[in-house]
Amino acid sequence: MSSRRVPAGLLVAGLLMGALPFLKLPAFYESFLYLALFWIVLATSWNILSGYAGYFSFGHGAFFGAGVYTSATLAAKFNWPFLWTLPVAALVAAAIGVGVGAVVFRVRGVRGEVFALLTLAVTFVLATIIGNTPIDGGPGVYLNAVPVPRLGPSPTSSLYLMMLAAAMLTLLVSWAIRHSRFGAGLFAIHDDEDAAEVMGVPTYRWKLAALAVSCALAGLAGGIHALFISYVTTAETFNLTVPLTVVLMSILGGTRHWAGPAIGTVAITCLLFAFTGGEYAVLGKGAIGLILVIGILFMPEGVMGFRAFARTPRGVMGSPPPRPSPSRGRVPADPPPPPGEGRGGGTSEVLLDVRGLSKSFRGLKALSNVSLQVRKGEILGLLGPNGSGKSTFINVVSGHYLPNGGEVWLDGRNIAGLPAHEIARAGIARTYQIPRPFAQMTVLDNVAIAAMYAGRGLPSLEAGRREAMQWLEFTHLAGKAHSLPGELNLHQRKFLELARALASRPKLVLLDEVLCGLTPTEIQFAVEQIRRIRDQGTTIVFVEHVMDAVMALTDRLVVFDQGVMLAEGAPREVMQSPAVMSAYLGMAHA
Amino acid sequence: MSFPSWTLLSQSVLSGVFAGALYGLLGLGLGLSWGLLRTINLAHFAFAFLSAYICYQLAAVSHVDPLLTLAGIVPLMFALGAGLHWLTDRFRLTPFSSLLLTFGCMGIVESLMQTLWTADPRKLESHYAEMKFRLGPLYLPIPEVLTLLLAVAITVAVWAVLRFTDLGKALRASAEDAPVAAAFGINQRRNGFLLAGTCSAIAGIAGVCIALSSSISPSQMYAWVGVVFAAVMLGGLGSALGPLLAGIVIGVSEAVTMAVTSPSWAPLVSFTLLILILLLRPGRIR
Numbered sequence: 001m002s003s004r005r006v007p008a009g010l011l012v013a014g015l016l017m018g019a020l021p022f023l024k025l026p027a028f029y030e031s032f033l034y035l036a037l038f039w040i041v042l043a044t045s046w047n048i049l050s051g052y053a054g055y056f057s058f059g060h061g062a063f064f065g066a067g068v069y070t071s072a073t074l075a076a077k078f079n080w081p082f083l084w085t086l087p088v089a090a091l092v093a094a095a096i097g098v099g100v101g102a103v104v105f106r107v108r109g110v111r112g113e114v115f116a117l118l119t120l121a122v123t124f125v126l127a128t129i130i131g132n133t134p135i136d137g138g139p140g141v142y143l144n145a146v147p148v149p150r151l152g153p154s155p156t157s158s159l160y161l162m163m164l165a166a167a168m169l170t171l172l173v174s175w176a177i178r179h180s181r182f183g184a185g186l187f188a189i190h191d192d193e194d195a196a197e198v199m200g201v202p203t204y205r206w207k208l209a210a211l212a213v214s215c216a217l218a219g220l221a222g223g224i225h226a227l228f229i230s231y232v233t234t235a236e237t238f239n240l241t242v243p244l245t246v247v248l249m250s251i252l253g254g255t256r257h258w259a260g261p262a263i264g265t266v267a268i269t270c271l272l273f274a275f276t277g278g279e280y281a282v283l284g285k286g287a288i289g290l291i292l293v294i295g296i297l298f299m300p301e302g303v304m305g306f307r308a309f310a311r312t313p314r315g316v317m318g319s320p321p322p323r324p325s326p327s328r329g330r331v332p333a334d335p336p337p338p339p340g341e342g343r344g345g346g347t348s349e350v351l352l353d354v355r356g357l358s359k360s361f362r363g364l365k366a367l368s369n370v371s372l373q374v375r376k377g378e379i380l381g382l383l384g385p386n387g388s389g390k391s392t393f394i395n396v397v398s399g400h401y402l403p404n405g406g407e408v409w410l411d412g413r414n415i416a417g418l419p420a421h422e423i424a425r426a427g428i429a430r431t432y433q434i435p436r437p438f439a440q441m442t443v444l445d446n447v448a449i450a451a452m453y454a455g456r457g458l459p460s461l462e463a464g465r466r467e468a469m470q471w472l473e474f475t476h477l478a479g480k481a482h483s484l485p486g487e488l489n490l491h492q493r494k495f496l497e498l499a500r501a502l503a504s505r506p507k508l509v510l511l512d513e514v515l516c517g518l519t520p521t522e523i524q525f526a527v528e529q530i531r532r533i534r535d536q537g538t539t540i541v542f543v544e545h546v547m548d549a550v551m552a553l554t555d556r557l558v559v560f561d562q563g564v565m566l567a568e569g570a571p572r573e574v575m576q577s578p579a580v581m582s583a584y585l586g587m588a589h590a
Numbered sequence: 591m592s593f594p595s596w597t598l599l600s601q602s603v604l605s606g607v608f609a610g611a612l613y614g615l616l617g618l619g620l621g622l623s624w625g626l627l628r629t630i631n632l633a634h635f636a637f638a639f640l641s642a643y644i645c646y647q648l649a650a651v652s653h654v655d656p657l658l659t660l661a662g663i664v665p666l667m668f669a670l671g672a673g674l675h676w677l678t679d680r681f682r683l684t685p686f687s688s689l690l691l692t693f694g695c696m697g698i699v700e701s702l703m704q705t706l707w708t709a710d711p712r713k714l715e716s717h718y719a720e721m722k723f724r725l726g727p728l729y730l731p732i733p734e735v736l737t738l739l740l741a742v743a744i745t746v747a748v749w750a751v752l753r754f755t756d757l758g759k760a761l762r763a764s765a766e767d768a769p770v771a772a773a774f775g776i777n778q779r780r781n782g783f784l785l786a787g788t789c790s791a792i793a794g795i796a797g798v799c800i801a802l803s804s805s806i807s808p809s810q811m812y813a814w815v816g817v818v819f820a821a822v823m824l825g826g827l828g829s830a831l832g833p834l835l836a837g838i839v840i841g842v843s844e845a846v847t848m849a850v851t852s853p854s855w856a857p858l859v860s861f862t863l864l865i866l867i868l869l870l871r872p873g874r875i876r
Contacts, residue, residue, distance in 0.1 A: 056686065058693075103865060114823075116689060121816040121861045128857045240812055244697055247690065283705070289697025296691045297681050 006175055014168040021157030030160045034228065036269045037160070037167040038221060042242060043249040043261035044170045045217035048177060049210040050247075051255030054190035059100070059119025061242035062126045063215040065234075066093040067222025069130055072141040072232045083149050086162075086223045093219025094212045096126070101211040105204055120243070127238035140233035143226060162224045170217045171262060177213070178258040181452050181461050184441075186210055187256075188449045191438035198398055199500065200424035200453030241285070248292045252299070256440065349376045351539050352397070352428075352508055357406035357416070359396050366392040368563045369406070374508065374541060379534050381554030381571065382543045385583070388560040390543045391433065394510045398430040399423040411507065424454040427507035431497040431514055437485035443496060444468050444481040447503045454504030471499040475529065491522045498529070508539045515546045527553060551575075559583075597727045602849040603842055608734035610821075610841025611741040612803075614834030615796040616814065617821040618745060619789030625828020626765040627782060628685045629678050633692040634793050635811040635818070636699035637667050641797025642806045643707055646714045649801075656716050656802055663794045671790025672783045679782060696811070703808040713805040733802035740799065741834055744792060749830035761785060765828060817844075817860040824867050839863075 067089035074085040148155040177183040188196035253264025352374040359367040399420030408416040447468035475495040557574040559566045561583045649656040723730035752758035763771040825832025
């Protein structure tokens with residue numbers, strides 16, 4: 001796509017705008033443009049965490065303020081040359097952000113709302129600390145004596161040029177992240193954090209990284225702004241104007257687009273200018289509030305959101321989605337087999353060795369002391385009545401739940417208790433019984449996430465998408481590659497789950513009722529696909545209620561009942577054992 | 591740092607209890623609408639301060655008895671709260687969108703108040719403020735005592751309604767599982783409006799208490815956000831008694847901090863408590 005055009009365009013725009021001060025504009029225009037650029041930096045940097053990953057911060061004012069006070073203190077009290085204070089301002093803001101994030105993101109219960117409130121509290125705490133210590137001490141800090149670096153013909157134009165550079169940097173960073181592997185991971189976190197973690201996205205580290213980048217840029221803007229206002233007080237720095245305005249601008253422009261916040265900024269700045277004569281005064285705050293209310297109610301996706309939606313290409317890949325009909329459907333080429341090349345039946349070599357695995361929920365024993373082995377290249381069926389612990393088994397082995405006891409050895413490494421993303425990297429993939437696609441990412445990118453992050457992992461978004469396309473062809477979803485998951489029907493969503501699980505070329509796939517809810521023809525197709533997956537050397541644990549498919553596919557069966565293993569062995573023998581007949585079939589046939 | 595005398599310490603514990611009563615009164619409606627209606631209502635603070643200003647206007651300028659202003663403020667706030675609920679309900683806002691929406695409302699109300707009453711602090715001089723009890727060496731200002739009594743009475747009343755009446759059971763059932771509750775014949779629309787209106791009416795009462803006991807300025811409402819949310823989270827979402835108890839714990843800790851160190855460090859207390867709650871009991875906030 002236009003991978004070079006956007007940064008080039010930004011650079012040209014930056015250079016053109018950089019030439020403005022030399023045209024001898026009145027200082028008033030420079031100040032106005034300065035303010036617009038200032039808000040572009042703040043809104044765009046806010047968006048890198050809050051828009052991309054969905055963790056709305058109300059504390060952007062705190063990180064901005066950290067930059068303001070760092071630059072003010074270093075320049076006014078320690079007489080540093082001003083330009084040297086800016087990197088430090090960015091670093092200090094990033095460090096505070098990472099400190100807050102390291103505590104807040106570690107707590108599992110902290111989702112969007114709580115994060116927003118906590119960051120709001122950080123603003124006032126930081127204000128308290130700064131106001132009470134010699135950093136400010138109450139009266140504020142004057143920067144009158146600090147010389148403005150001579151970059152342009154006048155001090156105002158120098159400030160304008162500095163902020164222009166910061167804005168260009170911020171937009172480039174925002175654009176680059178949006179179109180990177182990192183950015184795709186952030187979007188996955190936005191849509192479904194648990195599923196992202198299971199696909200191998202290191203959610204904790206990614207959120208911290210996004211917060212650090214976001215804070216650093218806000219700190220940079222704060223540093224420059226300290227010199228612009230030249231008199232810094234806690235009351236003026238740490239109030240709600242910054243978070244309120246920034247949230248509004250980003251929402252109005254669209255938080256899922258790299259340029260959304262900037263476009264929102266331009267719109268709001270012009271509106272405010274038209275209404276209040278350029279003063280961010282009393283009415284301005286009310287106007288911002290009103291626009292925010294209207295925006296939330298009528299345009300939750302923002303301007304760029306509407307545009308992106310309208311542009312969603314349909315049937316880009318040419319053909320309409322091929323209906324899977326086993327008799328005469330086109331047979332796509334199998335993707336190259338993953339490492340490990342068993343050809344069905346299973347070997348005697350053990351891939352997954354589960355020893356004494358237990359999991360209980362407040363005294364309810366969902367799994368008690370389960371030990372089983374999965375051999376390389378086999379399809380192991382996992383049966384049991386509802387509530388017997390099958391799904392819990394998958395959730396514990398894939399790292400979604402922490403086990404209460406026991407060990408899970410994969411290829412000679414104990415993976416029990418590791419974070420889910422590390423288990424995904426070690427080579428275990430899973431599907432969800434109820435499909436959990438990333439709702440606002442295309443089908444292609446849904447699969448690319450797994451290809452980039454799980455298993456051995458691919459280093460770039462392009463490579464991930466290329467790999468993902470192969471698996472979409474394998475699951476007959478290639479025609480839907482650029483649709484959103486919401487446009488898929490149930491069976492296509494089930495196959496999307498399958499494609500996501502396979503895209504990482506896992507050693508072991510845990511399939512959680514992939515056939516449930518499909519029609520007989522669709523089941524037939526799916527069974528063939530699963531057999532082909534196994535024939536490529538992938539080991540499969542197959543949880544299913546559809547008995548025909550179970551008997552047709554599995555090499556061995558394990559039956560659970562009330563969290564304990566009831567029977568294990570060849571499918572026919574297991575199904576005829578009296579214990580299984582009474583515990584499982586007796587109930588299931590009732 | 592010198593250790594203050596016992597009299598000073600008990601006086602500050604007492605003032606902490608009074609402050610905590612106000613946190614609890616504000617937190618009550620906030621926590622109920624978060625826990626039972628899934629609306630995180632930042633406008634709650636705006637409603638409280640708007641009430642405080644209306645009380646100030648009526649009492650200081652028109653010489654109405656401050657407590658009588660409640661007769662007008664309570665229905666007005668009830669209507670505002672129900673109106674806001676109509677918006678969140680009509681547009682099916684998620685808790686998060688409701689937070690953003692009410693964040694915007696806060697800005698609107700702030701600018702309205704600044705336009706009408708300016709940004710300068712206003713103080714209501716009422717005859718209540720001059721009345722003080724003496725209990726041994728301790729002072730008991732009437733407005734604060736009144737706040738405490740109101741907070742306790744309202745909290746207990748709300749608790750009893752939620753606990754013992756059909757309405758309370760219906761509200762809790764709807765919060766637990768709305769579709770099932772509806773299938774059992776619960777009129778959720780009516781209950782939702784009733785609860786949202788009541789929450790805002792309580793905010794109105796809290797606003798009058800604020801006007802009686804301290805000076806008010808529009809931007810001051812933001813200072814309450816952190817501490818009241820801390821009380822709500824500590825007390826538990828949707829709980830009636832929790833916010834008051836948690837509010838008093840926070841109020842007393844703040845007051846003692848102020849007595850031992852300096853007043854400006856107080857905001858750190860609620861934040862530290864909030865972080866500790868999150869780290870130690872993450873399961874409670876859902």
